[in-house]
Amino acid sequence: MITGRFFAAGADRRIAITIFILLAAAIIVPLLNLGVSPASAFYVPAYIVALTGKYLCYALLALALDLVWGYCGILSLGHGAFFALGGYAMGMYLMRQIGSRGVYGNPILPDFMVFLNYKELPWFWHGFDHFWFAAIMVLAVPGLLAFVFGWFAFRSRVTGVYLSIITQAMTYALLLAFFRNDMGFGGNNGLTDFKDILGFNVQADATRSALFAASAVMLALAVFFTWAIVGSKYGKLLMAVRDAESRTRFLGWRAENVKLFAFTVSAVMAGIAGALYVPQVGIINPGEFEPSNSIEVVIWAAVGGRGTIVGPIIGALLVNAGKSWFTGVLPELWLFALGGLFVAVTLLLPRGIIGMWDSWRGNAKALRAASVAEEAAKVAVPSAISKRARSPARNPGEWSLSDPEPQAAE
Amino acid sequence: MSKSNTILYLDGVSVSFDGFRAINNLSLVLDKGEMRAIIGPNGAGKTTMMDIVTGKTRPDEGEVFFDGQVDLTRHDEAEIAMMGIGRKFQKPTVFESHTIEDNLMLALKGPRSIFPALFHRRSAAEARQIEDILGIIRLGDKRHELAANLSHGQKQWLEIGMLLAQDPKLLLVDEPVAGMTDAETEETARLLKDIARDHSVIVVEHDMHFVRELGVKVTCLHEGSVLSEGTLDFVSADERVVEVYLGR
Numbered sequence: 001m002i003t004g005r006f007f008a009a010g011a012d013r014r015i016a017i018t019i020f021i022l023l024a025a026a027i028i029v030p031l032l033n034l035g036v037s038p039a040s041a042f043y044v045p046a047y048i049v050a051l052t053g054k055y056l057c058y059a060l061l062a063l064a065l066d067l068v069w070g071y072c073g074i075l076s077l078g079h080g081a082f083f084a085l086g087g088y089a090m091g092m093y094l095m096r097q098i099g100s101r102g103v104y105g106n107p108i109l110p111d112f113m114v115f116l117n118y119k120e121l122p123w124f125w126h127g128f129d130h131f132w133f134a135a136i137m138v139l140a141v142p143g144l145l146a147f148v149f150g151w152f153a154f155r156s157r158v159t160g161v162y163l164s165i166i167t168q169a170m171t172y173a174l175l176l177a178f179f180r181n182d183m184g185f186g187g188n189n190g191l192t193d194f195k196d197i198l199g200f201n202v203q204a205d206a207t208r209s210a211l212f213a214a215s216a217v218m219l220a221l222a223v224f225f226t227w228a229i230v231g232s233k234y235g236k237l238l239m240a241v242r243d244a245e246s247r248t249r250f251l252g253w254r255a256e257n258v259k260l261f262a263f264t265v266s267a268v269m270a271g272i273a274g275a276l277y278v279p280q281v282g283i284i285n286p287g288e289f290e291p292s293n294s295i296e297v298v299i300w301a302a303v304g305g306r307g308t309i310v311g312p313i314i315g316a317l318l319v320n321a322g323k324s325w326f327t328g329v330l331p332e333l334w335l336f337a338l339g340g341l342f343v344a345v346t347l348l349l350p351r352g353i354i355g356m357w358d359s360w361r362g363n364a365k366a367l368r369a370a371s372v373a374e375e376a377a378k379v380a381v382p383s384a385i386s387k388r389a390r391s392p393a394r395n396p397g398e399w400s401l402s403d404p405e406p407q408a409a410e
Numbered sequence: 411m412s413k414s415n416t417i418l419y420l421d422g423v424s425v426s427f428d429g430f431r432a433i434n435n436l437s438l439v440l441d442k443g444e445m446r447a448i449i450g451p452n453g454a455g456k457t458t459m460m461d462i463v464t465g466k467t468r469p470d471e472g473e474v475f476f477d478g479q480v481d482l483t484r485h486d487e488a489e490i491a492m493m494g495i496g497r498k499f500q501k502p503t504v505f506e507s508h509t510i511e512d513n514l515m516l517a518l519k520g521p522r523s524i525f526p527a528l529f530h531r532r533s534a535a536e537a538r539q540i541e542d543i544l545g546i547i548r549l550g551d552k553r554h555e556l557a558a559n560l561s562h563g564q565k566q567w568l569e570i571g572m573l574l575a576q577d578p579k580l581l582l583v584d585e586p587v588a589g590m591t592d593a594e595t596e597e598t599a600r601l602l603k604d605i606a607r608d609h610s611v612i613v614v615e616h617d618m619h620f621v622r623e624l625g626v627k628v629t630c631l632h633e634g635s636v637l638s639e640g641t642l643d644f645v646s647a648d649e650r651v652v653e654v655y656l657g658r
Binding site for chain 1: 464466486487488491492496497499503504505506507508512515516517522523524527528529530572576
């Protein structure tokens, strides 16, 4: 049924195109890195593969935020925490894979534990020598945290700015906790010096290409999954809760459960993004819990256009590409540029890049329709324009032109 | 007073906000299948009474019973809605970013948990129900339009349609004709009388012409309690009602 809607002609073309591009990139980029000689003009250097792979993880994180912020109005300023927890779960697996190749050569204990005089492996490190266990933890830990956090927050009807503040407090508390050496997660150095993933050298070009492909495929899956959720009756309910929460209650829906489901799914997606991110950058440390990281995610989503699925991905890719360029050229000005960008987007592009694109295209279409209509019959002009301007964008990938502001119920 | 055969039974209900007694020892009984109009000046506690019945506000004291036996003070909004109490807000509240059809679909009676909603497919029966309601509220030709594009009066009708989709036993309708033209007001009166044939209804309204149109028992609230109750002629002849509400 979902696939039927997906392949329906003309339906959600933007989503289909995005998924196609991501899948194509998953094949072509590794081919151009591994199969083409470095002298060729088509050669993609390994560092570009790693860098774009990292961006794709950020894009997945931005998409996760979009599900709760764009579609349910939950402005989470702590999504970096779920990302980092997924990253730590993967990092623990990678640490256990080092084995006796560490500096201290201890076959069981990672280097930092030997250094900190641990006598045995803490209980929560058991099982992480198996990939399948780590993979489950990548999903379960962020999901469980989001479930428990959301259960309390949404049940107590904490909304709006207060909810944003407590999500921020959550990631800050985790930042402080993970900085402590006796937490058993490597303190402020975090987890690094990874050697192998699933038996392959993490530094090798082929592994990096495979990780890039995995990130691209995962992002494509997440796009499809988010699109399917948003297009379902539940997705409509999600937007209904965003726009008029108490109305949904008086219709018998449990708004807190609606939010909780989206929040948990979103946290799991963020965890997957973190898990794919860590082997590509080679380190995970408490810095990933920085509140500013989570705020940056909000900026990506806002720049691309929240509530559009594709927008946050574009936003994450563009802002991070800009960041890489900017921090190379004018490193000390980057944060000013980022702040300025957020202000500019809020003031000038409240619907982000995708929203601007849609309204621009909508106008162009209306003009074209108007001029055609003018030639045919002068009377038809106003109706053509007003029809276009009012046409509802009911597909989740599009932005409604007559975008109704969320309204508070009584 | 016996609770049996009542759809709604309020006895000695009081609630105060920051020392202000919004509802003061209010007692009100609605029989099964009855339609009642509630009038009263601003601040008389009409909306607060609806908040109490629908679980939004907890009373400080007093009994609130639904269908003779369900103690409503022990349930929250969603549970009360599921028991069969539907509510239309004073300010029309519909899901503006959804189409008329989707608004009705979200209101349609059925399971209210997440996973059925996630894998929900519209059945023929549901499509037919939506079709019927679209006919009743006369928005059939606008079914694919966003609710945001409706006029104020149409939003009121859509919200009444959502109530119908819920198929409640008791409807609480807060100012259904505010902002409507005379013709629309008459239509709404006709619609509500239709609904009242197989539902219990409470209508809060200021428009006396509309209340007369409904032709039902009237309760006048003042300062959180019942001032007068009876036919419209009886109530509007009541000295105290004239004093506080209708004006001389």
